[in-house]
Amino acid sequence: MRSVVLLSGGVDPVSGRPAPPRGEIAAIGLALSAGGAVGGLHVGLPAAALGQAAGHGLGQIACLRGVGDPVAILAAHLSAAPPDLVLAGSRACGGEDSGMLPYLLAERLGWPLLAGVVAIGTVADGWLPVTIGLPLGARQDARIRLPCILCAHDAAPAPPFVFDRARRVAMHTVAVADAETIAPLEGTERPYRARPRLIGSAAPAGGGRVLDNPDPAEAARVLLDHLRALGMLGA
Amino acid sequence: MTRRPRRDPRAERARCLVPGGARPRLARAGWDGMAIAPDAGPREPVMIRVETPVFWVAAVVEAPNGRLDRWARQTLGAARALAGADGGVVALLAGRDAGEAVGEAGADRVVWLDTAIGPDAMPGVMLAALVPFAPRHVVLAETPAGGDWARRLAARSGWPIQTGIEMLSARQAIRPVGAAWRERAAMPARVLTLPIDRVAPYGGMRREGRACPPPDVPAMEARMEVGPVIAAQAAGIPLAEAPFVVAAGQGVRDFESFHTLSHLMGATEGASRVVCDAGLMPRAAQVGASGTVLDARCYLAFGIAGAPQHLQGLGKVEHVVAVNTDLHAAIVARAGLSIIADAQAVMPALIALLRGGG
Ligand SMILES: Cc1cc2nc3c(=O)[nH]c(=O)nc-3n(C[C@H](O)[C@H](O)[C@H](O)COP(=O)(O)OP(=O)(O)OC[C@H]3O[C@@H](n4cnc5c(N)ncnc54)[C@H](O)[C@@H]3O)c2cc1C
Numbered sequence: 001m002r003s004v005v006l007l008s009g010g011v012d013p014v015s016g017r018p019a020p021p022r023g024e025i026a027a028i029g030l031a032l033s034a035g036g037a038v039g040g041l042h043v044g045l046p047a048a049a050l051g052q053a054a055g056h057g058l059g060q061i062a063c064l065r066g067v068g069d070p071v072a073i074l075a076a077h078l079s080a081a082p083p084d085l086v087l088a089g090s091r092a093c094g095g096e097d098s099g100m101l102p103y104l105l106a107e108r109l110g111w112p113l114l115a116g117v118v119a120i121g122t123v124a125d126g127w128l129p130v131t132i133g134l135p136l137g138a139r140q141d142a143r144i145r146l147p148c149i150l151c152a153h154d155a156a157p158a159p160p161f162v163f164d165r166a167r168r169v170a171m172h173t174v175a176v177a178d179a180e181t182i183a184p185l186e187g188t189e190r191p192y193r194a195r196p197r198l199i200g201s202a203a204p205a206g207g208g209r210v211l212d213n214p215d216p217a218e219a220a221r222v223l224l225d226h227l228r229a230l231g232m233l234g235a
Numbered sequence: 236m237t238r239r240p241r242r243d244p245r246a247e248r249a250r251c252l253v254p255g256g257a258r259p260r261l262a263r264a265g266w267d268g269m270a271i272a273p274d275a276g277p278r279e280p281v282m283i284r285v286e287t288p289v290f291w292v293a294a295v296v297e298a299p300n301g302r303l304d305r306w307a308r309q310t311l312g313a314a315r316a317l318a319g320a321d322g323g324v325v326a327l328l329a330g331r332d333a334g335e336a337v338g339e340a341g342a343d344r345v346v347w348l349d350t351a352i353g354p355d356a357m358p359g360v361m362l363a364a365l366v367p368f369a370p371r372h373v374v375l376a377e378t379p380a381g382g383d384w385a386r387r388l389a390a391r392s393g394w395p396i397q398t399g400i401e402m403l404s405a406r407q408a409i410r411p412v413g414a415a416w417r418e419r420a421a422m423p424a425r426v427l428t429l430p431i432d433r434v435a436p437y438g439g440m441r442r443e444g445r446a447c448p449p450p451d452v453p454a455m456e457a458r459m460e461v462g463p464v465i466a467a468q469a470a471g472i473p474l475a476e477a478p479f480v481v482a483a484g485q486g487v488r489d490f491e492s493f494h495t496l497s498h499l500m501g502a503t504e505g506a507s508r509v510v511c512d513a514g515l516m517p518r519a520a521q522v523g524a525s526g527t528v529l530d531a532r533c534y535l536a537f538g539i540a541g542a543p544q545h546l547q548g549l550g551k552v553e554h555v556v557a558v559n560t561d562l563h564a565a566i567v568a569r570a571g572l573s574i575i576a577d578a579q580a581v582m583p584a585l586i587a588l589l590r591g592g593g
Contacts, residue, residue, distance in 0.1 A: 013414040013416075096412055097414065100398075115379075134464060137466075138465060140461060141461075145459065187422070188421075191417055192411055198433065208573065210567065210572075219581050220584035226571075226572045230533055
């Protein structure tokens with residue numbers, strides 16, 4: 001099994017210093033749990049955040065140096081020597097942060113993609129079993145044909161950081177053919193302004209229904225009906 | 236005689252009177268009668284019907300158990316805002332039939348999508364469903380499923396996409412970029428995804444929500460199989476993630492019943508600080524400012540007064556239910572349903588009812 005982890009570089013959302021996004025560290029963890037050779041792949045020049053990502057368990061990172069659409073560059077590179085598994089985070093942190101790259105890559109390569117992966121199993125007749133993490137601790141079992149692209153869930157277990165590994169990582173630059181240019185982004189970019197979320201939508205204003213001193217059986221019936229109406233009890 | 240016209244207070248009052256309702260209600264200057272709904276009484280079902288709007292806006296709404304949650308309503312509200320007066324809104328309803336709720340939330344047409352086809356087939360089916368409408372925008376919620384479908388749809392169709400929009404109007408969409416240090420303002424793109432609580436739900440008159448035939452599911456090679464959703468075991472979910480929390484305060488003395496009840500309800504256990512301090516519940520169960528802030532949908536509180544430090548832990552909870560002997564406890568003001576009774580009497584009654592299958 002040969003896995004490739006897509007690395008975006010990026011910054012820490014709080015400090016603004018170079019750091020790999022949470023999801024990419026989780027992706028490295030998934031790649032290591034799959035076993036076999038694991039390498040990092042980045043489009044652009046070697047960046048400080050890449051070394052930090054490597055500290056979580058990558059021996060070598062290839063930086064593709066070419067001009068143009070990163071999706072096209074990645075697709076050309078990956079289809080030349082296709083790995084079994086391509087892993088990515090849920091989205092970058094410090095760029096456009098839309099989370100579109102793995103999807104565009106999957107579309108271009110014609111590979112299947114699953115997002116929100118928290119664990120992967122062992123391959124059986126070309127199918128890879130994976131577990132998808134959903135909110136409130138729910139899980140979904142799935143299986144997917146190889147080769148495929150998996151986006152790691154941010155909360156998937158992250159391998160520990162080892163400083164020495166970050167220092168020793170072999171980063172090599174690969175010159176690749178230029179790809180088509182991408183259309184410039186629309187609109188204007190400016191410093192972020194925090195906007196308050198809608199308030200009052202979460203909690204009903206004022207008090208609700210009050211049952212004063214009911215009979216316990218009556219109280220229990222009303223309470224269960226209320227919980228059922230909210231969909232909190234199974235039946 | 237002065238030239239001032241004489242006032243007729245009775246006639247003025249009659250003009251302000253809102254028709255219907257058990258008690259008289261007055262609507263003074265600035266209100267027209269329609270803005271205030273009468274309390275009760277017969278009302279004609281009024282509904283907005285749109286036959287051929289100038290353009291369409293689509294919204295993908297998730298209703299896994301036939302209920303539209305607040306996020307789904309906000310997604311439809313955003314589509315409605317983008318449609319304005321000339322456009323129509325078509326809802327792609329992923330999940331079970333939500334009935335009239337979709338029309339009430341602002342949809343003119345409803346197309347039902349089967350989620351069982353799996354995420355791989357979803358963009359193809361969505362595109363097939365959207366062909367008759369050629370929508371100007373497609374709005375999705377940035378949920379795990381909605382965010383995934385939006386990106387698949389954009390990648391398949393090549394339509395431009397803006398994700399995680401924090402401010403949306405018909406002319407502008409603003410979204411954070413660069414690790415939320417910067418933001419980009421642009422015209423709304425073809426595909427849009429919305430985080431929760433950014434756009435208000437539709438508050439206007441009910442719309443038709445006419446059902447349209449579902450699209451054909453194109454046959455495709457199975458590249459992936461996705462199984463059913465497995466809900467987490469209540470006891471195993473961390474308190475911060477639990478959807479349903481049952482909590483005990485100083486007013487609970489019968490902890491045996493409390494544990495039995497939380498088990499029967501499939502809820503995660505919480506407690507107030509006093510109870511944790513007394514060692515009656517583990518510290519990890521403490522809800523509040525110095526404990527855990529919940530992300531639950533429902534919180535059932537037995538014998539909890541609702542101190543400010545405790546209520547801080549309920550920040551995002553949608554539904555609070557309280558059982559307390561004190562009618563004037565602060566939690567009663569926050570609760571959607573309060574039962575003023577002894578917790579030691581209500582808990583066994585609930586257990587009996589749940590065991591009896593009622
Ligand atoms: C710095 C600081 C941080 C704090 N952080 C937290 C925190 O994180 N979480 C937290 O919970 N608290 C916190 N507290 C404590 C908080 O102020 C309250 O003291 C505590 O929440 C009260 O807990 P209670 O509601 O269980 O008890 P009480 O205030 O004693 O209220 C008991 C309630 O139970 C009702 N009752 C009594 N008998 C019955 C019965 N038989 N049946 C039904 N109802 C009955 C009473 O009417 C009353 O409303 C903090 C305090 C400080 C100073």
